[in-house]
Amino acid sequence: MSAGLAVAIAVLAFALITxxxxxxxxxxxxxxxxxxxGRYHVTLRPGLNIIIPFLDNVAYKLVTKDIILDVQQQExxxxxxxxILANAIAFVKVTDPVKAVYGVTDFSEAIRNLIMTTxxxxxxxxxxxxxxxxxxxxKARLRxxxxxxxxxxxxxxxxxxxxxxxxxxxxxxAMELQAAAERERKAAVTxxxxxxxxxxxxxxxxxxxxxRDANAQVLLAEASSESIRRVTxxxxxxxxxxxxxxxxxxxxxxxxxxQSDNAKVVLMPADLQETLRGLVGKLGGRG
Amino acid sequence: MEWWHWVVGGIVLxxxxxxxxxxxxxxxxxxxxxxxxxxxxxGDLSLTAQLLVWTLSSLAMAALWFGVFRPGRQTTxxxxxxxxxxxxxxxxxxxxxxxxRGRVRxxxxxxxxxxxxxxxxSAIPAGERVRVVSIEGSYxxxxxx
Numbered sequence: 001m002s003a004g005l006a007v008a009i010a011v012l013a014f015a016l017i018t019x020x021x022x023x024x025x026x027x028x029x030x031x032x033x034x035x036x037x038g039r040y041h042v043t044l045r046p047g048l049n050i051i052i053p054f055l056d057n058v059a060y061k062l063v064t065k066d067i068i069l070d071v072q073q074q075e076x077x078x079x080x081x082x083x084i085l086a087n088a089i090a091f092v093k094v095t096d097p098v099k100a101v102y103g104v105t106d107f108s109e110a111i112r113n114l115i116m117t118t119x120x121x122x123x124x125x126x127x128x129x130x131x132x133x134x135x136x137x138x139k140a141r142l143r144x145x146x147x148x149x150x151x152x153x154x155x156x157x158x159x160x161x162x163x164x165x166x167x168x169x170x171x172x173x174a175m176e177l178q179a180a181a182e183r184e185r186k187a188a189v190t191x192x193x194x195x196x197x198x199x200x201x202x203x204x205x206x207x208x209x210x211x212r213d214a215n216a217q218v219l220l221a222e223a224s225s226e227s228i229r230r231v232t233x234x235x236x237x238x239x240x241x242x243x244x245x246x247x248x249x250x251x252x253x254x255x256x257x258x259q260s261d262n263a264k265v266v267l268m269p270a271d272l273q274e275t276l277r278g279l280v281g282k283l284g285g286r287g
Numbered sequence: 288m289e290w291w292h293w294v295v296g297g298i299v300l301x302x303x304x305x306x307x308x309x310x311x312x313x314x315x316x317x318x319x320x321x322x323x324x325x326x327x328x329x330g331d332l333s334l335t336a337q338l339l340v341w342t343l344s345s346l347a348m349a350a351l352w353f354g355v356f357r358p359g360r361q362t363t364x365x366x367x368x369x370x371x372x373x374x375x376x377x378x379x380x381x382x383x384x385x386x387x388r389g390r391v392r393x394x395x396x397x398x399x400x401x402x403x404x405x406x407x408x409s410a411i412p413a414g415e416r417v418r419v420v421s422i423e424g425s426y427x428x429x430x431x432x
Contacts, residue, residue, distance in 0.1 A: 005335045025309060028365075151423050
């Protein structure tokens with residue numbers, strides 16, 4: 001191999017490798033941080049970029065699209081000492097690539113941990129019921145609290161969503177028991193109230209029937225007094241008809257006596273007329 | 288090397304550009320085709336001369352291309368670090384001063400929210416129209432529009 005050929009091959013290799021290392025195509029949605037001799041030099045934007053391969057070094061390749069950060073589930077204790085499980089999802093965007101790579105070792109991990117601890121402190125100030133029902137409030141406060149740290153790391157927290165917030169298993173069991181007990185209490189109260197109502201209604205029914213019975217007795221008495229009055233006025237001073245009526249009744253009752261099973265001997269007064277007259281006379285004497 | 292070696296080599300290099308999108312291999316491919324042309328016209332050349340012609344012509348074409356090519360205006364700034372929000376005009380809801388944060392409201396949400404806490408180099412009273420200068424984490428820096 002001649003010296004000329006060797007040099008030509010060397011020059012070719014040099015040119016190829018230099019251009020290969022110097023021409024950088026950055027895709028849309030990415031930004032590359034370039035260091036020159038170990039110090040930050042420039043940020044490559046999407047498109048065709050040329051760097052000097054021997055001085056410059058692409059140190060970091062950053063995604064500048066929104067990053068979806070899954071904040072893992074964690075146990076959080078509320079102010080009333082209830083344990084709940086919460087996880088969140090955050091959308092973060094790198095707005096300053098230099099701060100993001102030099103400000104913190106791993107910005108994704110950093111912001112994730114920050115969200116976890118902040119979530120814990122926010123929920124820690126709330127009662128269980130409040131925490132379960134006010135997701136929006138948690139979201140707003142979370143975003144506010146993270147803002148200051150995000151500045152140092154060149155990140156913008158676009159939104160933080162509480163994905164899941166639920167009581168721990170033992171807490172859930174206790175809540176279910178509480179709910180069941182509450183239902184049972186209501187059932188017992190309803191039953192007792194029904195019984196009370198029934199007793200009152202029964203008593204009222206008795207009172208009403210007694211009142212009507214009394215009325216009926218009064219009416220009956222009035223009716224018999226009226227009938228007696230009428231019979232009296234019809235009979236007048238003549239004892240004949242009265243004797244007839246009385247005699248008829250007397251004989252009818254004696255007949256009934258004779259028909260009964262246990263008394264076969266029936267005594268009839270010999271002087272029926274005098275007996276009746278005695279009765280009437282007594283009545284007449286009184287009236 | 289025969290002329291057709293260069294033609295085949297050149298085409299392979301141009302096809303290689305599809306596999307490694309770096310936009311420089313294509314110039315070496317075209318250089319190789321040029322060498323093939325020179326060989327056809329001028330007859331025999333030494334291998335050294337062929338390699339030199341290839342290297343120089345490829346470098347010249349690449350240099351020309353990068354000279355002509357301007358990293359022109361971006362068609363979209365979506366997905367870039369600061370691009371999207373810079374230059375958006377909003378209304379100052381709360382006054383801002385160098386050591387006092389204000390609030391700015393935009394017509395449409397930018398970076399996921401309609402209202403942002405803002406910073407500024409100079410004092411601007413509320414009600415003024417302001418333009419986003421830069422994004423500082425969860426604050427936006429504004430100047431009078």
